[in-house]
Amino acid sequence: MKKLILSDRVKMKRTPLKWVVLLIPMVVLAYEIVNFSYRSAYIKQQMNVFHADTMWSYLIWDNSxxxxxxxxxxxxxxxxxxxxVEHQANSWKQTLSMPISRIQVYVSKFIWLFGSSIISALIFAISMVAIGKILNFESDIPWRDVWGDSxxxxxxxIPFMSVQLWISMLIKNQAFSITIGSVSTMMGxxxxxxxxxxxxxxxxxVQASTIMLGESGLTNNLELSAFLVLSFMQGFxxxxxxxxHFAKKDVQ
Structure with missing residues (x-):
C-alpha cells in the first residue's frame, strides 16, 4: 500500500493539485484582509449586533x-x-494489472484526496493566524477554535469526498463529476x-464552524460533534x- 501511495505521488507532481490545495485558503485570506481593512466600522457594528466577544470570534463565524x-x-x-491522472493517460488497465487489489488502488486515491484536504486545512489555520497578526487583533489567539474551525x-x-471520488473514478468525462460537485455544493x-x-x-x-449564530448572538457550535460523528460514519x-463498486466494475 505504501508503494502504491508513493507511486501516486509521482503522478500527482504533474498535476495542478498543489494549486487546488492552496486555492481555498488563499481566496478566503484575501477576502478577509480586504473585508477587515476596508469595512472595519461596519464589522465593529456587526460585532455589537451579534454580541461577538472578540474579533477572532467574528472572523471565525464570518469564514463559515x-x-x-x-x-x-x-x-x-x-x-x-x-x-x-489515470483517465487522461488511459492507464487504468496498466495500473490494475499490477499485483495489487483494486480496492487498494481506490483507497490510495482517497488517501491522496483526504491528505490534500488536511494540508489545505492546515494552510487555512496558518492563514487565520496571519490575518489576526496583519490586522493587529488585540485579544489572544483562540488556538482551539482556530484549529478546530479549520x-x-x-x-x-468526508462523505462529500467519498461521493466525488466515486463519481470521478468511474466516469471518464470529468465535466460530469465537476457539475455534480458544483450543484451538490449549492444544494448543501x-x-x-x-x-x-x-x-x-x-x-x-456549511454548518461546521466552531462558532455559530444563535438566538442571543455568536456562540459555540454545540452540534459540531454530531456532524463530525455522522460524517465519519457516512463517509466510511x-x-x-x-x-x-470500483473493484467489480470493468474499467476501460
Missing part, C-alpha cells in the same frame, strides 16, 4: 459561509484531478436552512461502497 461553499468546490476539483469543515466533508447551502435536510451530508460543511460507508 465562504468555507461551506469553497471547501466542497475545492474537493470536487481535487477528486477530479486525482482520478483524471479542520472541522474538511472533516465534515439550501439543505442547511431546513431542519430536516440539514442532517444530510451535503449540508455539513460511502467509501466502502465506492471501493467495492
Amino acid at each position: 459561509f465562504l468555507l461551506g461553499l469553497g471547501v466542497p468546490l475545492g474537493i470536487t476539483l481535487a477528486a477530479s484531478i486525482i482520478a483524471n 479542520l472541522s469543515v474538511y472533516l465534515t466533508a 447551502l439550501f439543505m442547511a436552512m431546513n431542519q430536516t435536510t440539514r442532517w444530510l451530508p451535503w449540508a455539513f460543511p 460507508v460511502i467509501l466502502l461502497a465506492g471501493a467495492i
Whole structure:
C-alpha cells in the first residue's frame, strides 16, 4: 500500500493539485484582509449586533459561509484531478494489472484526496493566524477554535469526498463529476436552512464552524460533534461502497 501511495505521488507532481490545495485558503485570506481593512466600522457594528466577544470570534463565524461553499468546490476539483491522472493517460488497465487489489488502488486515491484536504486545512489555520497578526487583533489567539474551525469543515466533508471520488473514478468525462460537485455544493447551502435536510451530508460543511449564530448572538457550535460523528460514519460507508463498486466494475 505504501508503494502504491508513493507511486501516486509521482503522478500527482504533474498535476495542478498543489494549486487546488492552496486555492481555498488563499481566496478566503484575501477576502478577509480586504473585508477587515476596508469595512472595519461596519464589522465593529456587526460585532455589537451579534454580541461577538472578540474579533477572532467574528472572523471565525464570518469564514463559515465562504468555507461551506469553497471547501466542497475545492474537493470536487481535487477528486477530479486525482482520478483524471489515470483517465487522461488511459492507464487504468496498466495500473490494475499490477499485483495489487483494486480496492487498494481506490483507497490510495482517497488517501491522496483526504491528505490534500488536511494540508489545505492546515494552510487555512496558518492563514487565520496571519490575518489576526496583519490586522493587529488585540485579544489572544483562540488556538482551539482556530484549529478546530479549520479542520472541522474538511472533516465534515468526508462523505462529500467519498461521493466525488466515486463519481470521478468511474466516469471518464470529468465535466460530469465537476457539475455534480458544483450543484451538490449549492444544494448543501439550501439543505442547511431546513431542519430536516440539514442532517444530510451535503449540508455539513456549511454548518461546521466552531462558532455559530444563535438566538442571543455568536456562540459555540454545540452540534459540531454530531456532524463530525455522522460524517465519519457516512463517509466510511460511502467509501466502502465506492471501493467495492470500483473493484467489480470493468474499467476501460
